[in-house]
Amino acid sequence: MxxxxxxxxxxxxxxxxxxxxxxxxxxxxxxxxxxxxxxxxxxxxxxxxxxxxxxxxxxxxxxxxxxxxxxxxxxxxxxxxxxxxxxxxxxxxxxxxxxxxxxxxxxxxxxxxxxxxxxxxxxxxxxxxxxxxxxxxxxxxxxxxxxxxxxxxxxxxxxxxxxxxxxxxxxxxxxxxxxxxxxxxxxxxxxxxxxxxxxxxxxxxxxxxxxxxxxxxxxxxxxxxxxxxxxxxxxxxxxxxxxxxxxxxxxxxxxxxxxxxxxxxxxxxxxxxxxxxxxxxxxxxxxxxxxxxxxxxxxxxxxxxxxxxxxVEPAIQDNQSGITETKTQGVIAFDKVSFAYPGHSESPVIRDVSFTANPGETVAFIGSTGSGKSTLIQLIPRFYDVSRGSIKIDGVDVRDYKLKSLREKIGYIPQKAVLFSGTIADNLRFGKQEATEEEMKEALDIAQATEFVSQKPQGLLEPITEGGSNFSGGQKQRLAIARAIIRKPAIYVFDDSFSALDYRTDAMLRQRLKKETTESTVLIVAQRVSTIMHADKIIVLNEGDVVGMGTHKELLKNCQVYYDIASSQLTEEELK
CATH class of the missing domain: 1.20.1560.10 (ABC transporter type 1, transmembrane domain)
Known part of the structure; x- marks a missing residue:
């Protein structure tokens, strides 16, 4: 009452x-x-x-x-x-x-x-x-x-x-x-x-x-x-x-x-x-x-x-007096980060992860299913908070930011592409409210979505049904990528966001992204080695532990887990 x-x-x-x-x-x-x-x-x-x-x-x-x-x-x-x-x-x-x-x-x-x-x-x-x-x-x-x-x-x-x-x-x-x-x-x-x-x-x-x-x-x-x-x-x-x-x-x-x-x-x-x-x-x-x-x-x-x-008091509390601006843009530093889901502190899914990613770099994560790749990158926008260690962006612990300011630095593309009912333009403006038509077309072009959008009777005003069910999986992924690109963030986080794309589209999209993100930090979670083999740094995870870190060629030589994954996907010629 x-x-x-x-x-x-x-x-x-x-x-x-x-x-x-x-x-x-x-x-x-x-x-x-x-x-x-x-x-x-x-x-x-x-x-x-x-x-x-x-x-x-x-x-x-x-x-x-x-x-x-x-x-x-x-x-x-x-x-x-x-x-x-x-x-x-x-x-x-x-x-x-x-x-x-x-x-x-x-x-x-x-x-x-x-x-x-x-x-x-x-x-x-x-x-x-x-x-x-x-x-x-x-x-x-x-x-x-x-x-x-x-x-x-x-x-x-x-x-x-x-x-x-x-x-x-x-x-x-x-x-x-x-x-x-x-x-x-x-x-x-x-x-x-x-x-x-x-x-x-x-x-x-x-x-x-x-x-x-x-x-x-x-x-x-x-x-x-x-x-x-x-x-x-x-x-x-x-x-x-x-x-x-x-x-x-x-x-x-x-x-x-x-x-x-x-x-x-x-x-x-x-x-x-x-x-x-x-x-x-x-x-x-x-x-x-x-x-x-x-x-x-x-x-x-x-x-x-x-x-x-x-x-309910959310487990992730916004820091009302937190940092809103920093001098640098896009520097990410993991320092001995461990994480366990609430109520399961005795069995962490990530243990003592440390690495640094700088603007202009592409850092990729690969590993077997359940190795903690997606969980790790979800710690960056504070979907969860670390159990031990710290994550710093531009020298500031993510917990010391105002949540809005932290997440405005990040363009996050989830594993499952989520589109909202409305139009294509509405979904793109979800990334940037004041986006112009030219900006939307540019984002679609980078995401390799221009062709199928232009074929729609109403173009950018084409309706999207609930959950984007009137688009294919690959089309939804490209629209989700365009939505992140349009905001031009300091950090791009791709959580296995290329899985529904064919190899040709995947290669073309990454090529365009490379030009677009020269001043941004790019983090990619992937299952396909071909998606990440040109990354500046590849981090190999196995059951929550980092078992390898380096370039594609370095890891083929000194990381057995990476070599096993690569050998199951690449030809003998490509492994050399």
């Missing part, structure tokens, strides 16, 4: 206006039966039409004011509620953007999506009820009880007899709904996970003819979600008929004993009708409040899941 009200208090003016509308609406609702009683007892009973007309016009005025306040309440409540969820989702997105890889792994992408969408939606539904019914019902209930006691103390006993049963039912339902709500949201996480895997891996599933297996897998989690939801909805659905049953019993008793009192002359007809109206408002308000109360466990579960995201 604290999370929800913290966001509500950010809009204090709307919250106050909402309360005033509620208070005015309650006065109108309770004023009508009071005026009706006056009309019947003083006007109709005494055959005084002047009183009837006077009170009638008062009731019309009260009704009009009530309609205006009711509409105002709906408008203000909707604006306040949507504002709460808007700010909540924005804060979640802002914090998620600060997450390191560790936090993404801890939560899981599917869970983060569920928390930002469905959990926030559950909170929105509850807050919508609170801002309308949650304010109205307690005040209406108390005011109605006062009017009940004032109108006929003798009949009030029936209301107080029914209240304990109503409270007990409300508490029982709330108790059982909490664990069901928790399981429901977890089942939704699992459903989103399987659905996301299924959609992203659709080609693999079809290639292995595993459609039926995936259908059964989804059916299991969907069935668990449906079963749990059915239990929750049945529990909630049972509340209304039970409340109405008790409500009707109370009304029958009130009318029965009220009729007896009218017959005895101790109660007037108008007062009985007003009393019934007050009871209706009191019990119906309580029932609505009970509905809000029963929604609370589910909303509380969702709010707690949202708060978990908001409370």
């Amino acid at each position: 604290k999370t929800m009200w913290n966001y509500a208090m950010k809009q204090k003016k709307l919250l106050l206006l909402n309360f005033l509308c509620v208070f005015g609406f309650i006065l109108i609702e309770l004023g009508l039966p009071t005026l009706l009683a006056k009309m019947l007892d003083q006007g109709v009973a005494n055959n005084d039409m002047s009183v009837v007309k006077q009170v009638g016009w008062q009731m019309v005025l009260v009704t009009v004011v009530g309609i205006i306040l009711n509409i105002s309440l709906a408008v203000v409540g909707a604006k306040l509620n949507t504002g709460i969820i808007k700010h909540m989702r924005e804060d979640m997105m802002e914090n998620i953007q600060r997450f390191s890889h560790k936090e993404y792994e801890d939560f899981g992408m599917s869970s983060l999506i569920t928390r930002t969408t469905n959990d926030a939606f559950q909170v929105m539904n509850f807050m919508g009820m609170i801002l309308r019914m949650g304010f109205i019902t307690p005040i209406m209930f108390i005011a109605s009880l006062y009017m009940i006691v004032r109108t006929s103390p003798s009949l009030t006993i029936f209301v107080f007899i029914g209240l304990p049963f109503l409270i007990l039912g409300m508490l029982v339902i709330a108790k059982f709904s909490e664990p069901l709500s928790s399981r429901q949201q977890k089942n939704l996480d699992n459903m989103n996970l399987i659905l996301r895997e299924n959609l992203s891996g659709l080609r693999v599933i079809r290639a292995f003819v595993n459609e039926k297996f995936e259908e059964k897998r989804f059916e299991q989690v969907n069935k668990a979600y449906a079963t749990n939801s059915m239990k929750l909805f049945k529990l909630m659905a049972s509340a209304q008929p039970a409340f109405f049953f008790l409500f009707n019993i109370i009304m029958v008793l009130v009318i029965w004993f009220g009729s007896i009192q009218i017959n005895d002359g101790s109660l007037e007809v108008g007062n009985l009708i007003a009393f019934i109206e007050y009871i209706f408002h009191a019990l119906f308000s309580f029932m609505l409040f009970a509905s809000v109360f029963m929604m609370y466990p589910r909303a509380a579960i969702s709010a707690a899941r949202v708060q978990e995201v908001l409370d």
